Amino acid sequence: MSEKKKLHPLVEVDEPNFITEAFDYDLPPLIRFDSPVVEYIDGEPVRFDPSGVKTRDIHITDTTFRDGQQARPPYTIDQMVRIYDLMARMSGPNRVIRQTEFFLYTRNDRETLDRCRAMGHSSPECTGWIRAIKGDFRLVKDAQLKETGILTSCSDYHIFSKLKIDRKMAMERYCDVVDAALAAGIRPRCHLEDITRADIDGFVLPFVERLMEMSEQVPDELKVKIRLCDTMGFGISYPGAELPRSIPKLIYKLNVECGVPGDRLEWHGHNDFHKVHTNGGTAWLYGCDAVNTTLFGFGERTGNPPLEAAIFEYIALKGDLCGIDTTAITELADYMRSIGLPIPANYPFVGKHFNTTRAGIHAGGLRQDERIYNIFNTTKLLGRPPRVIITNNSGADGVAIWVNEFFGLTGEDRLNKIKIHRLARWVMDQYEREGRITAIGDEELETKVEELMPEYWEKYKGSRE
Numbered sequence: 001m002s003e004k005k006k007l008h009p010l011v012e013v014d015e016p017n018f019i020t021e022a023f024d025y026d027l028p029p030l031i032r033f034d035s036p037v038v039e040y041i042d043g044e045p046v047r048f049d050p051s052g053v054k055t056r057d058i059h060i061t062d063t064t065f066r067d068g069q070q071a072r073p074p075y076t077i078d079q080m081v082r083i084y085d086l087m088a089r090m091s092g093p094n095r096v097i098r099q100t101e102f103f104l105y106t107r108n109d110r111e112t113l114d115r116c117r118a119m120g121h122s123s124p125e126c127t128g129w130i131r132a133i134k135g136d137f138r139l140v141k142d143a144q145l146k147e148t149g150i151l152t153s154c155s156d157y158h159i160f161s162k163l164k165i166d167r168k169m170a171m172e173r174y175c176d177v178v179d180a181a182l183a184a185g186i187r188p189r190c191h192l193e194d195i196t197r198a199d200i201d202g203f204v205l206p207f208v209e210r211l212m213e214m215s216e217q218v219p220d221e222l223k224v225k226i227r228l229c230d231t232m233g234f235g236i237s238y239p240g241a242e243l244p245r246s247i248p249k250l251i252y253k254l255n256v257e258c259g260v261p262g263d264r265l266e267w268h269g270h271n272d273f274h275k276v277h278t279n280g281g282t283a284w285l286y287g288c289d290a291v292n293t294t295l296f297g298f299g300e301r302t303g304n305p306p307l308e309a310a311i312f313e314y315i316a317l318k319g320d321l322c323g324i325d326t327t328a329i330t331e332l333a334d335y336m337r338s339i340g341l342p343i344p345a346n347y348p349f350v351g352k353h354f355n356t357t358r359a360g361i362h363a364g365g366l367r368q369d370e371r372i373y374n375i376f377n378t379t380k381l382l383g384r385p386p387r388v389i390i391t392n393n394s395g396a397d398g399v400a401i402w403v404n405e406f407f408g409l410t411g412e413d414r415l416n417k418i419k420i421h422r423l424a425r426w427v428m429d430q431y432e433r434e435g436r437i438t439a440i441g442d443e444e445l446e447t448k449v450e451e452l453m454p455e456y457w458e459k460y461k462g463s464r465e
Contacts, residue, residue, distance in 0.1 A: 018371075026377050028312045030319050039239055039248050046252060050285040053317050058284050060310045061266060061292045062087065062100035065112070066129050066149075067304055068294040069103070072341065079339055080112045081119075083295065086332045087307075088121035092323035095123035096314060097307070098290065101149055104128050104139040113143060127189070132177045140186055147187040149227065150177055154204050155194035167203050175210060182218050189225040191268070196234040200243050200253060208258045225264045226254060227292065230279065233272030233302065237282035247279055248286040255287050266290035271302040280305040281313050295332060296343060296350065308332075308349050326381045349382060356387040357398070390440040392431035396424040402445060403453070407460040415456065422452040 022030050033051040040046070064087075065080055075083070084100065091097035102116075103109045117126050128148035130136035140148045152174040153159060159170045174190065181188040190211060198204050208226060215223040228250060236245045243249050247267075254260045267283035267290065269276045280291040297306035308329045315321055333350035337343055345352040355378050370386050379385040385405060388398040396417040403423065404414045417424065426448055430436040450457045 023371075025371050026380055027319075027321070028316045028376050028381075031313075031316045037239065039252070041249050041252055048248065048286055053285055054319065056289060057263060058289050058291075058314065058317070059096055059098040060307065060314065061098055061290050062124055062294065062307060063129075063268070063292055063299070063304065064100065064294045064307070066101045066103055067268075067299040070300045071298050071303065074108070075339075077108055077112045077115065081115050082335060083332065084116045084124075085119060085121075086328050086335065087124060087295075088119070089325050090311065090328035090332070091121075091123045092325055094323045096311070096322060096324055097124045099127050099147070100124040101127045101129045104130065104136075104143055110143060129191075130177075132174045134177060134180060137177055137180050137184075140181070141184055145186065146221075147189060147225075148181065149189045149191050150174070150181070151193060152190045152207075153193040154207065155198040156203075157197060158194050159203075171203075171207050171210065174207070175214070178211065178214060178224060182214065182222055182224075185222065187222050187225065189227055189266070191227045191229050193229045194231040195228050195250065196230045196245050197232060198244050200250070204244075205253060205258055208254055208260060212259050223264060225266060226260050227266040227268050228254075228283070228288070230267070230269040233270040233275060235269060235275065235279045237275070237278055247282045251283060251286045251288050262287045262289040266292055268292040269305050270300065271297065271304070276303070276305050277309045277313070280310060281317075284313075284317065296336065296341070296347070298341070312349070327383050330382045330384060353387075353389065355384060356389055390427055390445060392436070394427065396420070399424040399427055403449065403456075406442075406446065406449065407456065409460070419456070420453065423448055426452060 022032055024030065033049075037048045037050060038045050039048060064083065065075070069075060087097060087100065102113045104113070113126055113128075125147070126145070128140050128143060128145045129151075130140060130148055131151045137148075153163065153170070156167075159165060159167055163170060165173070178188045178190065192198070192204065192208075195204060211224045211226070230247075234245050235247050235250075237247055239248070241249075243253075251265065254265060255262060265283075265288040267280055267288045269279045269283075269292075276297070280293070283291055291305055291310055293307040293310045294304040295307045297303040297309075311324060311326065311329065315324065315326075329349060333343060343351055346354060348354055355374055357373055374386040387405060388394060388401045390398055390402055394402075400415060400417050400420050403420050404410075407415075409415065423445075427440060430440065450461075
């Protein structure tokens with residue numbers, strides 16, 4: 001009886017394959033595509049090539065000072081100015097964070113806007129946000145803004161149940177304000193609130209077509225932008241999902257059937273179903289150039305796409321840092337914590353313990369090669385080296401990593417497990433003999449290092465002072 005031919009024989013190699021074309025440790029893991037995507041729209045196959053995102057001018061916009069303030073007590077003027085300054089540094093020379101929007105209703109709002117603009121940063125550009133009310137438009141003119149968002153709710157939930165009007169009246173009201181903006185030389189950005197619960201063919205497409213007709217009469221710098229607002233987080237990225245929830249189909253309809261180019265489309269999501277970051281990335285891939293975000297995802301109810309997550313997604317899609325200063329993310333997180341913004345300890349990229357391990361087997365991997373248990377070079381990109389917390393599961397490997405980090409030792413200077421054995425023995429005794437159940441804090445460990453490793457304490461403590 002012949003032996004069955006194996007379809008996947010083992011491939012032995014002389015050198016390990018670390019798949020570095022995708023996992024360059026000095027960058028976030030790169031997002032690469034090996035085939036187009038086919039989506040059926042109105043029964044017909046439509047071919048999308050997600051790899052095209054690498055050459056398109058995709059970018060990030062921000063609503064930290066608008067939607068982000070609806071989830072917390074208002075920022076002070078000084079706080080907003082500091083956040084804006086760090087955001088501009090993060091954005092870099094390529095203006096990756098293209099715009100940020102402000103309320104215009106209070107004296108503090110207007111003073112903040114003036115102080116941010118006075119800093120002279122090329123990005124993010126300061127824009128406004130108003131309701132579709134002519135009286136609100138006066139605030140935009142007084143602030144001398146070049147662009148403003150206009151709330152143009154588009155689902156029947158909002159038109160009939162909130163505004164208490166019909167579709168025709170809603171469209172006329174919205175277009176009146178848009179017309180006033182165009183006449184004053186201000187670019188309107190129509191926020192299609194609740195689009196993932198709207199009648200796409202019955203209201204959204206006719207409304208957008210009319211906006212595009214209005215845009216034909218004005219210069220390029222005034223042509224209307226469209227923000228797709230997934231107000232309740234109903235948007236879905238899955239192939240085959242139906243409208244109005246399908247993000248690919250929404251973008252296709254607006255882009256192809258209504259003639260809205262990708263550089264005038266913007267995605268604004270919410271995280272009610274834990275899909276907010278993926279949905280934003282999907283919008284980029286399917287032809288929407290801008291993804292609207294907030295710092296650390298803080299926004300109305302469940303929040304918006306996190307700005308820092310969009311930054312790393314952008315780098316992963318482009319394959320390059322593109323001039324972005326990622327260390328500003330850590331500075332922003334530290335500043336936000338200092339003014340009372342709660343950031344969970346396990347929150348990606350900026351949580352206190354996001355790259356911290358407690359398990360001894362993980363610590364052993366970190367000691368041998370930090371790439372094994374660290375997502376990317378967090379020391380370089382975020383100023384945050386991988387850490388360990390000492391518990392009953394840390395083992396000698398974990399203690400060695402803690403000591404080397406404490407003394408700031410790298411390369412051949414790092415101490416091995418033999419040289420820290422007395423401290424490791426004390427740690428094990430805490431749990432095995434003393435019955436301890438809590439983690440051992442840094443201050444307690446520091447005291448024991450001075451006691452049990454006096455020669456290394458004398459040799460290295462000076463470099464820390």
